[in-house]
Amino acid sequence: MVVALPWEVAPTLAVGARSSALGAGRLAWLGSFAHPDEALAGLAAAAGVAPELAAVDLRPGDPAHLWAARAGLPVRAVARHHALVAATMAAHGLGPDEQVIGFAFDGGGYGPDGATWGGEVLVAGYKGFRRVAHLGYVRCVGTDRPHRIALAHLRHAGLPWDLDLAPVRACSTRERRILAGQLDSGFGCATTTSVGLLLTTIAALHGRVTAPPGAGHDVRGPVAAVPGAIAGLHGLAGGRAAGGEPYPMRGLDPGALVRAVVADVRAGVxxxxxxxxxxxxxxxxxxxxxxxxxxxxxxxxxxLAGDVFDDPALTVEAQGNLPDLTVLAGRPPMALGRLLCAAAG
Known part of the structure; x- marks a missing residue:
C-alpha cells in the first residue's frame, strides 16, 4: 500500500510487529512482514530507495533496536501511544507543525516511565508529546488471564475477593493466595493505565471473558491489545446497548468504576x-x-486513537458529545505514525 505523507521526509523505515513502513519524499510504502530484514528488502525495492533512519518502538530490549544496529542504521525510538496519535493525524492530513489533544486508549504498551500505558491524554504533534492526564495506575500480575486482571482491579478498588464474583471463582484458592501476596508486595508485578485492561475486568465481572487458551502475554511487554482486552472490547461493541447513564468516577481513578460495576453485577443488572x-x-x-x-x-x-475506539458506537458518541471541537478518528497503521514521529525528529 502506498499513501501520501503530509510533508516531505528523508528516507525512514519504521518497523513493527504488525506492519512496517518506508517513507521517502511525500510517499510511504506500507506492508506486513515477518522480519525487519524482509521489510527492508521489500519496501526498499518498492520505493526504489534505501532508508537512512530506522524508527522503532521505545521499549528497551525490542529486537528491532538490535536489528537496526546490525543493519548500520541510526535508530530513533518512538513511544507507542505517540505513534498511535500521529498515525491518525497523518491519515487526516495534518501538517508537520500542528498539535492535537490526543486520546490513546488501548490494551497497553510500553510507556516512557516503564509502566504499561493505555489510558493516555496527550498534547501531541509529530515532533513530540506531553502527557497531560492518564487513567490511574493499577498494579497487575501479567495480562495473560482475564480473571487475574480483574482480581488486580478489585484489589485496587479496595474490594474483597468474594466468591459471588465470576473472576474470583475462576481462581483456585492457591492461585488467589499467590496473587494476593504478589499484589501486596509488588513482586513480579507491573503497573498499567490501560483502558483495554479495565474493559477486560468489566467483561470478566459479568462473565463475558475467560482465559484464552495458550495465552502468555506479560503486562510489561508491547501488547497492542491482549486477547482478554480484545474480548472485553467486543463486549462493548456493535451499538447493542445505547443510552446508558455514566457511572460516577472520581477523576481518572478506575477504582470508582469497578466498584459501581460490581454493585450492578450483584444487583442482577x-x-x-x-x-x-x-x-x-x-x-x-x-x-x-x-x-x-x-x-x-x-x-x-x-x-481518538487505539483499539478501544474500534467500538463504532463509542467513537460516534464521543464525536457527537464534542460539537464545538473537531474530532478525528480511524485506525491507520501505527507504523505510519512511528515513521513520521521519527522523521520529525
Whole structure:
C-alpha cells in the first residue's frame, strides 16, 4: 500500500510487529512482514530507495533496536501511544507543525516511565508529546488471564475477593493466595493505565471473558491489545446497548468504576445495561478531558486513537458529545505514525 505523507521526509523505515513502513519524499510504502530484514528488502525495492533512519518502538530490549544496529542504521525510538496519535493525524492530513489533544486508549504498551500505558491524554504533534492526564495506575500480575486482571482491579478498588464474583471463582484458592501476596508486595508485578485492561475486568465481572487458551502475554511487554482486552472490547461493541447513564468516577481513578460495576453485577443488572453505562462513562471522560485541555491549550482538534475506539458506537458518541471541537478518528497503521514521529525528529 502506498499513501501520501503530509510533508516531505528523508528516507525512514519504521518497523513493527504488525506492519512496517518506508517513507521517502511525500510517499510511504506500507506492508506486513515477518522480519525487519524482509521489510527492508521489500519496501526498499518498492520505493526504489534505501532508508537512512530506522524508527522503532521505545521499549528497551525490542529486537528491532538490535536489528537496526546490525543493519548500520541510526535508530530513533518512538513511544507507542505517540505513534498511535500521529498515525491518525497523518491519515487526516495534518501538517508537520500542528498539535492535537490526543486520546490513546488501548490494551497497553510500553510507556516512557516503564509502566504499561493505555489510558493516555496527550498534547501531541509529530515532533513530540506531553502527557497531560492518564487513567490511574493499577498494579497487575501479567495480562495473560482475564480473571487475574480483574482480581488486580478489585484489589485496587479496595474490594474483597468474594466468591459471588465470576473472576474470583475462576481462581483456585492457591492461585488467589499467590496473587494476593504478589499484589501486596509488588513482586513480579507491573503497573498499567490501560483502558483495554479495565474493559477486560468489566467483561470478566459479568462473565463475558475467560482465559484464552495458550495465552502468555506479560503486562510489561508491547501488547497492542491482549486477547482478554480484545474480548472485553467486543463486549462493548456493535451499538447493542445505547443510552446508558455514566457511572460516577472520581477523576481518572478506575477504582470508582469497578466498584459501581460490581454493585450492578450483584444487583442482577443485565450485562447490556452495564455495557451501556460503561460506554457512557468513557464518553463523558473523553468530553471532560478534551474540554479541559482545549481551555488550557487553545487547541481545538481532538484525536481518538487505539483499539478501544474500534467500538463504532463509542467513537460516534464521543464525536457527537464534542460539537464545538473537531474530532478525528480511524485506525491507520501505527507504523505510519512511528515513521513520521521519527522523521520529525
Amino acid at each position: 443485565p450485562a447490556q445495561a452495564i455495557d451501556a453505562r460503561v460506554r457512557a462513562t468513557l464518553v463523558a471522560l473523553v468530553a471532560d478531558q478534551a474540554r479541559r485541555c482545549a481551555r488550557e491549550t487553545g487547541l481545538d482538534v481532538v484525536v
